[in-house]
Amino acid sequence: MKEYPSIDRGSKSIVKGKPVYAFDKLDGSHIRAEWSKQKKFWKFGTRRQLISKSCGEMWGEAPTLVKEKYERDLHDIFVKQRFTKVICHLEFYGKSSFAGNHADEPHDVMLFDIRVKGKGLILPKDFLKMTKGVETAKLLYHGNANEPFIEQVREGTLEGMTHEGVVCKLQEYKTPGVPIMFKVKSKAWYERLSKKCNGDEQLFNRLA
Secondary structure, rough: OOOOOOOOEEEHOOOOEEEEEEEEOOOOEEEEEEEEEEEEEEEEEEOHHHHHHHHHHHHHHHHHHHHHHHHHHHHHHHOOOOOOEEEEEEEEEEEEOOOOOOOOEEEEEEEEEEEOOOEEEEHHHHHHHHHOOOOEOOOEEEEEEEEEHHHHHHHOOOOOOOOOOEEEEEEEEEOEEEEEEEEEEEHHHHHHHHHHHHOOHHHHHHHO
């Protein structure tokens, strides 16, 4: 399965003067789920490896969560769209999840992107239209990424935002099949991460 592209972060990555779709960024771990018309959801992975029995009990619950929550609705949508192969990108998270670490507690998954064979990741407007009626990452803002919006995210005051921040996507591609995307995170989340890393700059940059 193809890996999800890295998302730019930092003040230099922010695209101003063009409308963005800003989605709530849940604090969890990336899960991939591959769909085909014949097999439905049949292959699963974390960001960089396939999920198998050797991955441990926690990752082992992810396929069941994806199938129970999304398989019926997304199968019907993908068949209607005449897709042959799709990779869904989801966030795996729990109430206590933070910076890729998860507690022994109930978990959930949330769809945030769709990659279609031959097309790549679909643009945000098309994603919202296609998944209408399906639970996905919440759209919190649509407009220019101006200073008031950026400040709201950094201060954690943007309505509907959970702790970490937002992922902003433009309705245009950076390269074929990869939309222009950047993320903005809250100061409080960075402060919490800094305490967790306790001066380990490499760890901080890897988790941020």
